[in-house]
Structures are given as C-alpha cells and as structure tokens.
Amino acid sequence: MIWKRPPPNGAALFAMPVAVMGVVALVDVVAGPGVGLLPLVSLGPAFASLVGGWRFTALIGSSALLLCVGLGLYDGLFEGRRGFTATVSVAGVTGAGVAAALMRSRREAELASVRSIAEVAQRVLLRPVPLTAGALQAAVSYTSAAAEARIGGDLYEVVASPYGTRVIVGDVQGKGLAAVETAAVVLAAFREAAHDEPDLTGLGERLERSVARELGEEKFVTAILVQIGSDHEAVFLNYGHPPPMLVRRDGGADFPDPSSYAPPLGLGVEGAGGPEPYRVGFVPGEQLLLYTDGVTEARDGDGRFYPLAERGHLLKDTDANGALQALREDVTRHAVGPPHDDAAMLLLRYQGHGQGKSTPAG
Template sequence: MTVNKPLSGSAVLARTPWAAMTVVAVMDIIAGPDVGFLPLVSLGPAFASLVGGWRRTALIGVVALALTVALGLYDGLFDGRRGLTACASVAGVTGVGLAAAVIRERREAELASVRSIAEAAQRVLLRPVPLTVGPLQIAVSYTSAIAEARIGGDLYEVVASPYGVRVIVGDVQGKGLAAVETAAVVLGVFREAAHDEPDLVKLGDRLERSLSRELEGEKFVTAVLAEIGAGDEVALLNFGHPAPMVVRADGTVDFPEPSSYALPLGLGVHGTDGPQPYRVGFVPGDQLLLYTDGVTEARDENDVFYPLADRAHLLSAPDAHRALEAVRQDLSEHSVGPQHDDAAMLLVRHQGGLAARRGPGDPR
C-alpha cells in the first residue's frame, strides 16, 4: 500500500512559483486579454527569490518571460504597449528577485560560518565532561536561549583533582559575547585552580580575585562549587546560586542550602564575607543535580515555574545520560514558546553501591 506523505513547508514554497504562473496563465486564457492578468506572471520569480538560489530565480524568471511573450502573442497584446509593459514588469521583478536571492545566500553563508565558529567555541569553552570518575557517573545538558549561537552565559566543568572530583556550575549575568567571554575567564581559572588549591574556599577566593580584575561595573556570576572526595559527603560552596537538588536512593528529594548566602562572584569587592562550605551526605545510590535558573524559572502556558522537585522521578533511568535527557525533554515540553534563558544541568550519580553489588564476572 502506498502512503502519501505530506509535503514539508520548504517543498510547498519550492513549488509555489510554478503554481502561481500556471494559475495566472489559466486565468488569462479563460478571462481574455481585457482583464489584465498577464503582469501577474511576475509572481513566479518573486516567490522563487524567497527560497531558491539566484540560478533558480533566473531560470524561473526566463520561463516567466517566455510565458508572458507567448500569452501576449496569443492575446494580441503586442499590437499596443500592453505586451511590452507586461514583459518589462516580469523582467523588473526577476532582476529584483535575483538581487534579493544573492543577498539572502550571502547572509545564509555568514550565518553558517557564525554557527561553525560558535560550535568550535563551545567545544573549547564547554569541553565534554568525563563520563565516569571512579564510582561517579556524570551527565550534562546545555540548552542556549540563542539557538543560532548554540552557546550562552551558563557554564559547567568537572575536574578530577588530587583533592577529589571538583565541579562548578554557574550563570553569568547578561547574554551574548560578553557573557561568553566572562564564562571563559571563570572556566579557565577553575580548571587551573582545581588542581592547585587544596582547600575549596581558597579555590573560590581565587575565582573571586580573577573575576574582580576582569569584570566591570556591577557584573557578576552566580555559581556553586562541589567537591566529592573519598568519604560519603559532598562539600558545597554557594555564590548566590540556586541550591542543588539531591535525590536519595529511596527517592526522597532535598535542596540543601547554606546557612547564609554569599554574594555572587565578582561582587566580593563590596567587603562582605565570602561563602562558607557546608557538607551534605552523598552515599552510593544518591544523585546530585546542579543547574542554572533557566531550569527552575521556565514557565508553562499558565505562568507556572518548572516543578523540578516533582520531576525527580525522571532521574530513575539506569543510565545517567538518558535520565538527564528525560528531564531536558520534559523541561522543553513544559516551556511555552522560545526559551528566554540558558538552561544548564549537570548530574552526578554515585554508583558505588551498584558497583559493589555487581560481581567481577558481571558483564554489565
């Protein structure tokens, strides 16, 4: 049995020039020369310039001009000026369409180049995180609010340091290239300092000093740092960032918050005390989800924020990457219209208990 597939939007637009010229020709033959349908043949090259290249626009323009001459001779319009006027109309629209097609092709080439550069910048700035580090399985998801750029002001990184696995998730104030530049500064300092600084607070101080030199005015970066060592705890350092979500092995959900919130990175020059580290239990079977406010502030058609805690059950999939993808897909379905803010999520799953339950001969 043959199934007729519906035409896509681009396929319909590609056929529109031919359909327009056919309809005009039929109407001109039926109605006769007195109605004056002939100049409407120029709709063919006009529509062609919207979706086709300049070669296709020129081809349809030549066909339209030939059709105009044929219909003009059939109607006897070349005895006066009407035939020449119709030909001039088609030729003029074809010329304008050619110019428009050339400009559009150049802009599309520039956009493709920008996307290529953005993808290269993303690979350099937001490098792939390690899939596993010891008993930890790690997954990451990043959705930029600027689809053409593929990258924005949210940042993340995972570093296996001599002092444990160190993680950062942050959100740069603002958007565009300035936010990307600031994110690059934060990640560059974090990648170096994570290996050098034995203390998590000293690591945060180093980030603060670097940003204080780089940022101007009241710009800042909210961030949360996590350090997972050999014990059954995770140390957190919060610079004005949303509290991470901890999903226990039994399914209970917790959002551990510091005793007092500190200012974001870049605002430490105001003389306030920096954040104090706090520890949270993190045992085999637990999951730690760090995210930016683009996740929790996404709204549905009723202006309701995304209920992250109620979606914790989506993280129950055996594979961490599939679990995080389920949350990302659910977030996308919850949001209405284009996303207004970047959304980054980084999931750390403690698989120590699972690894212990599996025997050495278990192929899984």
C-alpha cells in the same frame, strides 16, 4: 548558491512559483486577453526569489518570460504595447528577484560562518564534560536564551583533580557577549585552580580573586562548587547560587542548603570570610543535579515556577543523558514561549567505586 532539491516539507514552497504561473496562464486562456492578467506571470520569479537561490530564480524567470511571450502571441498583444509592457515587467521582476536571491545567499553564507565560529567557541568555552569521572557518571544540558546562540552566560565544568572530582556550575549576571566573556574568565580560573588547590575553600578564594581582578565591581557570578571524593560525601561551596537537588535511592529529593549564603563571586567584601564549606552524604545509587535559575524560574501560562522538587522521578533512566533529556523536555513543556534565561543542568550519578582516570565525552 546552487539550488538543490528541497526537503519534503519545503516542496510546496518551491512548487508555488510554477503553480502561480500555471493559474495565470489557465485564466488568461479561458477568460481571454481582455482580463489583463498577463503581467501577473511575474509573480513566478517574485515567489522564486523568496524560497530559492539565484539559479532557481533565473530558471523560473526565464520560464515566465517564455510563457509571457507565448501568451502574448496567442492573445495578439504584441500588435500593441500590452505585450511588450508585460514582457518588460516580467524581465524586471526577474532581474530584481535574482539580485535579491544573491544578497540573501551572501547573508546566509555569512550567518553560516558566524555559526561555525560560535560552535568553535562553544567547544573551547563549554567543553564536553567527562562521561565518567572516578565513580561518577556525568551528563549536561545547556539551553541559551539568545535566539540561534550556542552559548550564553551560564557555565559548567567537571575536573578530575588529584583531590577528587571537582565541579562548578554558575550563572553570570547579564546576557550577551559580555556574559560569555565573564564565563570564560571564571572557567579558565577554575580549570587551573582545580588541579592546584588542595582544598575547596582555597579553590573558591582563587576564583574570587580572579573575578575581582578581571571583571571589576559591576559584574558578578553566582556559582556552586562541589568536590566529591571517595568518602561518600559531597562538599559544597555556595556563592549565592540555587541549592543542588540530591535524589536519594528511593526517589526522594533533598535540597541541601548552606548554613548561610555567601555573596556571588565578584561581590565579596575585602577582608570578609568567604562561604563556609558544608558536607552532605552522597553514596552509590544517588544522583546530584546542579542547575541555574533558568530551570527553576521557567513559568507556565499561569505564572507558576517549574516544580523541580516534584520531578526527581524523571531521572530514573539508567542512562544519565537520557534521564537529563527527560527532565529538559519536561521543563520545555512547562514553559510558555521561548526561554527568557539561559538554563544549564549538570547531573552527577554515583555508580560505585570507580578506578582510574576520567573518560571524556567523544
């Protein structure tokens, strides 16, 4: 790892090894050799190995050796063993620091490789939603609960099909790589079936069969499917998922519920009927927010859930991405500490009668 000029906020850390050696040298000159501070010069390369690469550590270590030899000659310590002992101490710490910096550099390179693979996986699994789909403008926000992760167990997709714009937002039971695998199965099935099935019920049945076949009985997925055509209606199928938030033109918010909730995908009883589709008016100027429970179950310091019903006014920005960002930042301010669950939000804004095909995000 080649040492580079540190950013302004890290300059103090990189200056620390030099400062430590300067303080030791100053005290040694002022107080004299009887204090016995010369071996503390080795703190310079020790600190350098914590903040810089092996080249930076070797540079500081070499400077420390020269300083140690210079002070030892000035103090007359090489007439006995003290000067040689201090020099060996500095050389040993420098060698250990260079080795530690090399190991850290290798780990950082491996981590960078893993992150790049995660970014590719994210682009394949959670592709950018279309900026526009017919008359709709779309925006999405995703926050993973896993530290340093880009993807998790929540899923979303927007497909411009021959039967209208079709959308899914879901939440996989569990976390980690197993949840990501489950999300991949659901999204692959949805992307294929969304173009083939003429009605939303058939699409839901295809997903149920795919989940049951691929995942077995121990995993399930809560999900909501939406179809929006040109008839100023949104059709929903709800598989045990939180209800959508419909923001009216006057800023009021509704949470349309189905007449009865169906079990999540993967928990359906064989031979039993699936969820009943239900229709809600959706006209130009209105917005539809689909989300996972990582949003509504975010708690503040007093244990109160995030009051999504009171936050419809945050979606007033003329740009859908800006509106969703304002809502995401408000959720972050409400929650205490790092997120405990993945949180996905997908905003659909009905702008008017659109023509043509969807425009993907760049």
